[in-house]
Amino acid sequence: MEIAVFENKSAMGKAAARKGAGLVAAALKEQGHATIILATGASQFEMLRELVRADIDWSKVTVFHLDEYIGIPETHPASFRKYLKERFVDKAGPAAFHAINGEGDPWEECKRLGGVIRKHKVDVAFVGIGENGHLAFNDPPADFNTRAPYIVVDLDEVCRMQQMGEGWFPTLEEVPERAISMSVRQIMNSKTIICTVPDARKARAVRNTLEEIVSPLIPASILTTHRDAWLYLDRESSSLLKREG
Numbered sequence: 001m002e003i004a005v006f007e008n009k010s011a012m013g014k015a016a017a018r019k020g021a022g023l024v025a026a027a028l029k030e031q032g033h034a035t036i037i038l039a040t041g042a043s044q045f046e047m048l049r050e051l052v053r054a055d056i057d058w059s060k061v062t063v064f065h066l067d068e069y070i071g072i073p074e075t076h077p078a079s080f081r082k083y084l085k086e087r088f089v090d091k092a093g094p095a096a097f098h099a100i101n102g103e104g105d106p107w108e109e110c111k112r113l114g115g116v117i118r119k120h121k122v123d124v125a126f127v128g129i130g131e132n133g134h135l136a137f138n139d140p141p142a143d144f145n146t147r148a149p150y151i152v153v154d155l156d157e158v159c160r161m162q163q164m165g166e167g168w169f170p171t172l173e174e175v176p177e178r179a180i181s182m183s184v185r186q187i188m189n190s191k192t193i194i195c196t197v198p199d200a201r202k203a204r205a206v207r208n209t210l211e212e213i214v215s216p217l218i219p220a221s222i223l224t225t226h227r228d229a230w231l232y233l234d235r236e237s238s239s240l241l242k243r244e245g
Contacts, residue, residue: 009198013046016232021054037125058092066136068100078168110150125190132158137181142219200236
């Protein structure tokens with residue numbers, strides 16, 4: 001895993017977006033089309049702001065995303081469909097946006113999306129790491145073995161507290177207890193992974209990801225085994241890492 005640390009989250013987001021845009025451009029040049037996965041949440045604000053401005057023909061790019069709550073409509077302020085449509089899809093105009101619909105039967109939605117994504121080879125996955133070390137909504141202990149591209153998951157209290165703390169929900173009781181998430185194996189199938197993690201509140205998760213053994217108890221730790229993963233940190237999120245020398 002390649003690790004880059006920046007003085008602030010703005011510089012971090014710009015660098016991650018530049019790297020990702022370069023990879024998308026290379027895929028377009030080689031294949032004529034590209035497929036990407038996008039993450040959501042407060043950690044992705046700066047990266048997405050820069051990525052959507054990149055000199056890319058987004059009309060040749062297919063977009064998937066990592067997760068969505070079960071039981072909230074797209075009009076809800078915390079909806080990840082809403083988040084991505086407003087911040088990326090409506091501005092970029094991709095070839096397709098395969099949104100996760102958490103309002104119907106979640107298992108049928110997993111089946112539907114699994115059938116779609118199996119037809120694609122993902123060129124770049126843009127992801128983050130949660131305060132509890134989760135990858136997408138794969139909270140610890142994460143399922144590293146399932147081959148299903150999308151799964152129904154229970155959200156632990158640390159994850160739900162994070163969603164409230166970021167301002168998506170006014171109370172913990174209003175944060176859904178279940179979600180549809182892209183599986184760990186599906187994320188790891190991506191050719192390249194760009195992981196963007198700002199803020200001091202993520203410092204412990206970053207340290208555990210990089211310095212503890214790979215384990216379902218630290219879901220993001222599996223990223224260290226990927227053949228082409230890039231981790232972008234700011235000064236605060238890297239503050240607990242051991243410094244060489």
